[in-house]
Amino acid sequence: MSGRKPRSVANPLGSAITTPSERILKECHSLYVDSENGLVKIASSLGVRLLPPRKKIIVMIMGNHSAGKSSFINWYAEEHIQKAGVAIETQGFTFITSGRKRESLTGNATLHLYPHFRPLLEFKGVMDYLSAEISTSKQKKFSLVTFVDTPGLVDGDMVYPFDVNSAITWLGEQADLVFVFFDPMGQALCKRTLNIVEKLSEKCGDKLLFYLSKADEAGKETDRQRVMMQIVQELCRRPGLNKCGFEMPTIYIPNPQRPSRCVNQIDGVCQTIEKTINQAVQKTLDQLEKDCDLICSTISNRLEQDRADVTHNKSVRLHSFLCGALGIFLPALFILSFILNTFSLEQLDELLGEGLARTLSIFTGIVIYLWDWIPEDGQVVFVIFFGAFLLRIWNKTLTKKEKRTMAEYSDYIQDIVKTKKVSLFHFVSLCHV
Numbered sequence: 234m235s236g237r238k239p240r241s242v243a244n245p246l247g248s249a250i251t252t253p254s255e256r257i258l259k260e261c262h263s264l265y266v267d268s269e270n271g272l273v274k275i276a277s278s279l280g281v282r283l284l285p286p287r288k289k290i291i292v293m294i295m296g297n298h299s300a301g302k303s304s305f306i307n308w309y310a311e312e313h314i315q316k317a318g319v320a321i322e323t324q325g326f327t328f329i330t331s332g333r334k335r336e337s338l339t340g341n342a343t344l345h346l347y348p349h350f351r352p353l354l355e356f357k358g359v360m361d362y363l364s365a366e367i368s369t370s371k372q373k374k375f376s377l378v379t380f381v382d383t384p385g386l387v388d389g390d391m392v393y394p395f396d397v398n399s400a401i402t403w404l405g406e407q408a409d410l411v412f413v414f415f416d417p418m419g420q421a422l423c424k425r426t427l428n429i430v431e432k433l434s435e436k437c438g439d440k441l442l443f444y445l446s447k448a449d450e451a452g453k454e455t456d457r458q459r460v461m462m463q464i465v466q467e468l469c470r471r472p473g474l475n476k477c478g479f480e481m482p483t484i485y486i487p488n489p490q491r492p493s494r495c496v497n498q499i500d501g502v503c504q505t506i507e508k509t510i511n512q513a514v515q516k517t518l519d520q521l522e523k524d525c526d527l528i529c530s531t532i533s534n535r536l537e538q539d540r541a542d543v544t545h546n547k548s549v550r551l552h553s554f555l556c557g558a559l560g561i562f563l564p565a566l567f568i569l570s571f572i573l574n575t576f577s578l579e580q581l582d583e584l585l586g587e588g589l590a591r592t593l594s595i596f597t598g599i600v601i602y603l604w605d606w607i608p609e610d611g612q613v614v615f616v617i618f619f620g621a622f623l624l625r626i627w628n629k630t631l632t633k634k635e636k637r638t639m640a641e642y643s644d645y646i647q648d649i650v651k652t653k654k655v656s657l658f659h660f661v662s663l664c665h666v
C-alpha cells in the first residue's frame with residue numbers, strides 16, 4: 234500500500250527529460266514573463282493587463298476523512314510525499330508538485346510560489362494550515378500537475394481551525410479538475426462533503442468528478458453495487474446535484490500483496506489528468522494567439538490615432554496660434570482692465586499722459602462692459618469653457634522614441650512570437666499524430 238511505503242524518492246536526480254506538453258507550456262510561459270521582451274511587460278506599457286499562463290494544471294482532491302486522498306497522490310507521484318493513515322492525517326491544504334529538489338514550504342512561501350492563490354489570505358486561519366511539498370518525481374504526468382490535498386471531511390463535533398467549507402469551495406473553483414473521493418466504509422453520506430459538492434457543482438460542475446475510492450475494501454461485487462447506489466441516491470437527493478447519469482468509477486491503489494478481483498479504473502483517472510493537460514496546452518496556445526493579436530491591434534490603434542492627431546495638429550496650427558495669442562492677450566487685458574478700473578481718469582492722465590490714458594480707458598471700458606454683459610452665474614462657465622477650448626485645440630502626440638518602441642514591439646510579436654507560436658502548434662499536431 235502506498236500509504237505505508239517507506240520514504241523513497243522518485244527521480245532523485247531530478248532528471249531533465251521534458252515531455253512535449255511540458256516544453257510547450259514552459260516556452261509559452263517564458264514568452265510572457267521574459268524580463269526584456271515579455272508579453273506581460275509589453276502589454277503593461279500599453280496599459281493592457283495580461284496574466285502569464287500557468288505551467289501546470291491544478292487537480293484538487295477532496296472527500297471524507299480517510300477516503301484515500303493522500304494515498305492517491307503518493308501513488309500518482311510514486312513517492313511517499315503525504316502522510317497517510319487511519320487517523321485524521323491531513324488537516325490543512327497542501328500543494329504537491331514536482332520541482333528540482335525535495336522541499337517542504339510553509340504558508341507564506343507557498344503563496345510566493347502560487348501567487349494566483351493569494352486571495353487565500355482572506356480566509357482567516359488558513360495560512361497556518363497551508364503548505365507545499367515539492368518532490369523530484371516525474372512519474373506519469375506529475376511534472377505537469379499540482380495536486381491540492383485537502384483536509385478530510387467529517388460531520389459532527391470536529392472543529393476546523395478555519396472555514397473549511399468556503400476554503401475548499403474557493404480552491405475548487407481555481408482548480409482545473411476536482412476529484413471527490415467517496416470510500417465504501419466511511420461516511421459516504423458525510424453531509425459536509427455533500428454540501429461542498431453541491432456548492433461546487435453550482436459554480437463549476439463540469440470539472441467535478443466522483444470516484445468510489447478504496448473499492449477493494451467494498452467486499453463482494455454486490456456489496457460494492459449497493460454502496461454505489463447508496464452514494465448516488467444521496468447525491469441525487471440534493472436539488473443542486475439532481476442530474477441523471479452520475480458516473481462513479483471504482484478505484485483503488487493496487488497492492489501486490491493483496492490482489493483483488495474488483496475492477497480498478499484508476500488508469501482512467503490518469504487518462505483524465507492527461508486529457509486535461511492536453512486541453513490546457515491548447516488553451517494556452519489559443520490564449521497566446523489572442524494576446525498577441527490584442528497587443529498588435531492596440532499598437533496599430535495607437536499609431537493610427539497618433540497619425541490622426543498629427544494631421545489635426547497641422548490643420549489647426551493657425552487656429553491654435555491665434556488661440557494661444559488670445560490665451561495670453563485676453564487674460565492680460567482682463568487683469569489690466571480691472572487694475573486700471575481702480576484708478577480714476579485724472580490719476581491715469583497724470584500717470585500715463587492724456588493720450589494713452591484715453592485709449593486704454595476706451596479698451597478697458599469695452600472689456601468691463603462685455604464682462605458685465607455676461608450674467609454673473611455664467612462668468613465661471615465662460616472661463617472654464619474658454620480654457621477647455623484652448624486645451625482641446627492641440628492634441629498630444631507620440632514622441633519619435635515612443636513610436637519606434639511601438640513599431641519594434643509590433644515587429645517582435647509578428648516575427649518572433651507568432652513564428653514561435655506556429656512552430657509550437659505544429660509541434661502539438663505532430664505529437665498527436
Ligand SMILES: Nc1nc2c(ncn2[C@@H]2O[C@H](COP(=O)(O)OP(=O)(O)OP(=O)(O)O)[C@@H](O)[C@H]2O)c(=O)[nH]1
Pocket residue numbers: 234235236237297298299300301302303304305316317318319320321322323324383384385386446447448449450484485486487
Ligand atoms: N485497501 C485500501 N486501502 C487504502 C486505499 N487507499 C488508502 N488506503 C488506506 O486508507 C487509509 C487512509 O488513507 P489516506 O490516504 O490517509 O486518506 P485521506 O483521505 O488522505 O485521509 P485524511 O487525510 O485523514 O482525510 C490509510 O491507512 C491507507 O493506507 C486503497 O485504495 N485501498
Ligand SMILES: [Mg+2]
Pocket residue numbers: 302303304315316317322323382385
Ligand atoms: Mg490525507
